[in-house]
Amino acid sequence: MITIDYANCLVPRVGKHGLEANSFEPHSPLMARLAQIAEQLAASRGSGWERWRLLPFDPMRSEHVQSVRDVAERCRGRFDTMVVLGIGGSALGNIALQSALNPPTWNLLPKDKRSGPRLFVLDNVDPDNIGAVLECAASSPGGLERTLFNVISKSGETAETAAQFLIIRKALIDALGEREHANNIVAITDPAKGTMRTICDEAGYVTLPVPDGVGGRFSVLSPVGLFSAAMCGVDIEALLNGAALMDERCADREAHRNPAAILAMILVELARQKNKTIHALMPYANNMYLLADWFRQLWAESLGKRVDASGREVFAGFTPVKALGATDQHSQIQLYREGPNDKVIGFVEVEQFEHDITIPPGLGVDSLQYLEGSTLSALLSAEKRATEYALVESKRPNFTIRMPRVDAHHVGEFLQLWMMTTAFAGRMLNIDAYDQPAVETGKKATFGLMGRAGFEKYKTEVDAALEETSHVV
Amino acid sequence: MITIDYANCLVPRVGKHGLEANSFEPHSPLMARLAQIAEQLAASRGSGWERWRLLPFDPMRSEHVQSVRDVAERCRGRFDTMVVLGIGGSALGNIALQSALNPPTWNLLPKDKRSGPRLFVLDNVDPDNIGAVLECAASSPGGLERTLFNVISKSGETAETAAQFLIIRKALIDALGEREHANNIVAITDPAKGTMRTICDEAGYVTLPVPDGVGGRFSVLSPVGLFSAAMCGVDIEALLNGAALMDERCADREAHRNPAAILAMILVELARQKNKTIHALMPYANNMYLLADWFRQLWAESLGKRVDASGREVFAGFTPVKALGATDQHSQIQLYREGPNDKVIGFVEVEQFEHDITIPPGLGVDSLQYLEGSTLSALLSAEKRATEYALVESKRPNFTIRMPRVDAHHVGEFLQLWMMTTAFAGRMLNIDAYDQPAVETGKKATFGLMGRAGFEKYKTEVDAALEETSHVV
Numbered sequence: 001m002i003t004i005d006y007a008n009c010l011v012p013r014v015g016k017h018g019l020e021a022n023s024f025e026p027h028s029p030l031m032a033r034l035a036q037i038a039e040q041l042a043a044s045r046g047s048g049w050e051r052w053r054l055l056p057f058d059p060m061r062s063e064h065v066q067s068v069r070d071v072a073e074r075c076r077g078r079f080d081t082m083v084v085l086g087i088g089g090s091a092l093g094n095i096a097l098q099s100a101l102n103p104p105t106w107n108l109l110p111k112d113k114r115s116g117p118r119l120f121v122l123d124n125v126d127p128d129n130i131g132a133v134l135e136c137a138a139s140s141p142g143g144l145e146r147t148l149f150n151v152i153s154k155s156g157e158t159a160e161t162a163a164q165f166l167i168i169r170k171a172l173i174d175a176l177g178e179r180e181h182a183n184n185i186v187a188i189t190d191p192a193k194g195t196m197r198t199i200c201d202e203a204g205y206v207t208l209p210v211p212d213g214v215g216g217r218f219s220v221l222s223p224v225g226l227f228s229a230a231m232c233g234v235d236i237e238a239l240l241n242g243a244a245l246m247d248e249r250c251a252d253r254e255a256h257r258n259p260a261a262i263l264a265m266i267l268v269e270l271a272r273q274k275n276k277t278i279h280a281l282m283p284y285a286n287n288m289y290l291l292a293d294w295f296r297q298l299w300a301e302s303l304g305k306r307v308d309a310s311g312r313e314v315f316a317g318f319t320p321v322k323a324l325g326a327t328d329q330h331s332q333i334q335l336y337r338e339g340p341n342d343k344v345i346g347f348v349e350v351e352q353f354e355h356d357i358t359i360p361p362g363l364g365v366d367s368l369q370y371l372e373g374s375t376l377s378a379l380l381s382a383e384k385r386a387t388e389y390a391l392v393e394s395k396r397p398n399f400t401i402r403m404p405r406v407d408a409h410h411v412g413e414f415l416q417l418w419m420m421t422t423a424f425a426g427r428m429l430n431i432d433a434y435d436q437p438a439v440e441t442g443k444k445a446t447f448g449l450m451g452r453a454g455f456e457k458y459k460t461e462v463d464a465a466l467e468e469t470s471h472v473v
Numbered sequence: 474m475i476t477i478d479y480a481n482c483l484v485p486r487v488g489k490h491g492l493e494a495n496s497f498e499p500h501s502p503l504m505a506r507l508a509q510i511a512e513q514l515a516a517s518r519g520s521g522w523e524r525w526r527l528l529p530f531d532p533m534r535s536e537h538v539q540s541v542r543d544v545a546e547r548c549r550g551r552f553d554t555m556v557v558l559g560i561g562g563s564a565l566g567n568i569a570l571q572s573a574l575n576p577p578t579w580n581l582l583p584k585d586k587r588s589g590p591r592l593f594v595l596d597n598v599d600p601d602n603i604g605a606v607l608e609c610a611a612s613s614p615g616g617l618e619r620t621l622f623n624v625i626s627k628s629g630e631t632a633e634t635a636a637q638f639l640i641i642r643k644a645l646i647d648a649l650g651e652r653e654h655a656n657n658i659v660a661i662t663d664p665a666k667g668t669m670r671t672i673c674d675e676a677g678y679v680t681l682p683v684p685d686g687v688g689g690r691f692s693v694l695s696p697v698g699l700f701s702a703a704m705c706g707v708d709i710e711a712l713l714n715g716a717a718l719m720d721e722r723c724a725d726r727e728a729h730r731n732p733a734a735i736l737a738m739i740l741v742e743l744a745r746q747k748n749k750t751i752h753a754l755m756p757y758a759n760n761m762y763l764l765a766d767w768f769r770q771l772w773a774e775s776l777g778k779r780v781d782a783s784g785r786e787v788f789a790g791f792t793p794v795k796a797l798g799a800t801d802q803h804s805q806i807q808l809y810r811e812g813p814n815d816k817v818i819g820f821v822e823v824e825q826f827e828h829d830i831t832i833p834p835g836l837g838v839d840s841l842q843y844l845e846g847s848t849l850s851a852l853l854s855a856e857k858r859a860t861e862y863a864l865v866e867s868k869r870p871n872f873t874i875r876m877p878r879v880d881a882h883h884v885g886e887f888l889q890l891w892m893m894t895t896a897f898a899g900r901m902l903n904i905d906a907y908d909q910p911a912v913e914t915g916k917k918a919t920f921g922l923m924g925r926a927g928f929e930k931y932k933t934e935v936d937a938a939l940e941e942t943s944h945v946v
Contacts, residue, residue: 005945013938087799087803088800103601104606105608105609108580108581123800125852126757126826127830127850133577136582157840157841159844159852162841163832163849163852166833167833256946258946277815286601293804297805300805305812306810306811315812317808317813321794325597326633331561331565331769331770332770333915334778335774335776335790335792336777338788340792353600353601354601354604355600355601357600362643365671368668369926370924371635376640380597380599383598383919385939386914386919386922387915389918389938393914394911437811438867441862442863444859445858446852447843450844450851451847452842461862462858465862466861472477473479473732
């Protein structure tokens with residue numbers, strides 16, 4: 001089970017930069033408030049935009065998991081390459097699961113060493129990047145015929161995903177013909193309505209649902225995240241079971257033993273009381289690094305809000321930062337220790353790696369003797385502990401999320417932990433954690449600049465606001 | 474030539490969150506101060522820790538460039554895979570140059586489509602990651618015999634790099650024999666002294682120098698960054714020429730037309746006057762994204778300092794954040810627009826991509842009509858402009874670094890621009906931009922925990938400071 005050690009966020013360790021230890025006692029006012037939030041979350045659980053909470057339960061019987069399994073089964077053996085088309089919540093979960101649960105060399109492995117196709121996620125509209133990936137797919141043995149495109153878009157109107165889709169659709173039609181091209185597309189979209197739904201129905205694409213009441217950044221345990229994972233051999237039942245287990249722990253109304261309540265309290269209160277508004281997530285494990293990117297979206301987009309529930313301007317939110325241990329000790333720790341004391345650093349520590357490596361003896365150089373015969377995991381663990389110590393010495397609050405190992409079950413726990421922490425934090429801040437009103441302006445302005453009918457006035461506004469000046473050097 | 478448009482950092486665009494436009498007039502007090510700094514930098518140029526400024530000049534005659542070219546020439550054709558061993562400044566530049574100047578699918582390309590070996594950079598001691606990369610190298614055709622290991626460490630005592638080195642040395646000796654293994658190692662290290670120097674001299678490794686007076690984070694244009702780039706077909710002369718050109722522009726004592734002076738002023742003054750202490754770098758180009766990681770080290774480690782030159786506690790520094798456009802519009806922009814107004818967002822815009830892609834017409838769906846017949850680069854450019862507009866609308870300061878294209882010359886300009894900006898910012902803050910005193914504690918604590926002789930007391934201190942508590946959930 002994942003645990004969170006937060007001793008280094010408290011006064012005894014970091015003095016005036018920490019929280020009072022007694023705030024964490026069972027009946028403190030803050031614990032009472034968290035218990036109340038746990039009640040509220042129990043009441044709203046599974047309704048409105050909190051339907052994501054139900055996703056991990058009953059994986060053997062749930063319809064959406066069954067459909068993922070079925071489609072993955074039908075695709076098995078037919079494809080050497082899989083390309084996900086999506087952006088934001090329709091890409092970050094896919095990337096995170098793949099990098100956490102498969103080796104970094106996955107796409108380089110020979111076919112018989114992989115339990116699924118090579119995986120690419122096109123999460124942007126950079127032409128050089130998309131061109132390189134399509135070229136790679138097309139020029140591999142089997143070419144596009146053995147390439148599966150998985151387009152993920154609830155509405156089908158997200159400009160980036162739509163552009164990607166138009167490009168691969170044409171490439172597939174050119175390579176396989178109008179009728180056959182549909183065999184190489186699986187769409188994950190609204191089951192009932194929208195542009196992509198219409199396109200899929202007309203073209204006969206296989207589809208999987210984006211379930212109702214599940215927003216993009218809470219969709220990793222829906223078909224959005226599960227399908228590419230299942231295709232690449234991830235044990236999605238273990239993933240969901242881990243998430244379900246964590247969900248139960250995070251439903252505990254005894255807040256002092258509820259990991260999401262405690263994590264939310266640390267982060268929200270260190271910001272509120274002590275001005276630590278930058279939240280770094282620093283795994284000491286390469287395969288957890290891109291989960292920090294998934295966390296970045298969840299934390300930034302959910303909590304970065306101008307108004308609270310009563311409409312008051314609050315400009316809430318924290319800036320998530322991802323870092324990698326031990327690598328970033330040689331990049332960010334100088335700042336974290338000596339710069340402004342404005343951060344909370346969250347370590348992720350892995351207790352057991354898949355394959356450890358012993359550092360071989362025999363070089364015979366005195367100053368490196370201490371390494372010989374030890375293991376890389378011992379070194380990594382010492383580095384993490386040393387960094388923790390160094391931060392405490394500079395009175396910088398930090399905590400550790402400890403994972404027994406990086407496998408599907410514990411990654412499931414990790415995902416649900418952060419989604420639940422976000423739900424708690426949203427309520428503590430009294431903001432809506434499920435909308436993203438500020439993203440609309442940019443979308444409309446893009447439509448205007450791209451000449452979409454009905455959006456002409458936005459182009460005029462943009463051009464007026466960004467007129468050229470002489471402030472260029 | 475790279476330009477910087479900073480109109481969106483000024484009062485007319487972002488009101489009270491911006492700087493006064495007249496601060497940028499030729500004889501304003503701030504410009505006078507910057508001119509003074511330009512004088513000081515001209516005086517210290519090429520001496521002490523500012524010897525990095527000389528690196529780009531005279532690439533055809535300079536000794537270190539010649540030696541890089543020679544060794545690369547001798548290695549040409551002998552290796553299918555190259556693995557860089559290093560961390561921090563001995564890895565970030567290598568990664569940045571490779572991802573900026575070669576396609577993202579480089580390692581997947583067949584040999585005849587690549588102008589150099591596959592490249593891996595081991596910038597951590599994660600056993601699963603290192604294991605996967607070594608396995609991949611060893612099991613490829615030719616195996617370790619056709620794998621070049623490039624160990625980068627000035628002293629040889631950096632624990633992470635030393636551990637990596639001990640592992641690959643043993644693997645090479647096992648595969649090729651004691652004598653032959655030296656043919657597959659090129660070390661970049663101190664030319665005269667230190668642990669790695671001794672090892673290299675005894676084993677007969679080919680070496681390249683880490684030049685004197687060039688610190689890790691300023692070493693990308695030394696053999697540290699150049700050798701792997703040259704091996705992978707990067708035009709290192711163009712890179713250096715671009716940097717030299719930028720260095721000249723950044724030496725201009727007319728500060729209002731000096732790009733580094735202006736960039737430093739924007740970032741330092743927006744922090745000082747307006748509390749914008751988070752500096753996001755958001756390229757709208759995938760291949761520039763990992764340059765933002767290189768920037769993160771430069772900016773954090775150079776400027777994050779507890780004391781100023783007079784010994785006063787200042788806790789200086791800014792938190793660098795990397796983001797990717799358009800991707801992070803769907804992740805971070807909600808926060809950037811509606812969260813605390815504590816950031817400056819720096820866009821990087823690319824005017825011409827290598828291979829643009831036209832979005833094909835013919836789907837016949839009204840709501841996507843606007844995309845058809847346009848190009849991905851036009852869409853990306855519209856997204857960037859729309860985001861800039863949306864930020865201005867929310868009064869969030871931002872600027873744009875405009876790159877005509879991402880090629881070696883302009884990447885060289887970009888690197889030197891940021892190193893010079895760091896030099897200016899260091900002087901504006903009156904701190905030492907070239908040391909990293911806070912990293913020492915963690916190093917010593919790591920030695921203590923790993924049982925290195927002479928460091929026993931650190932283990933005792935760490936264990937006492939981090940004693941287990943009940944604050945675990």
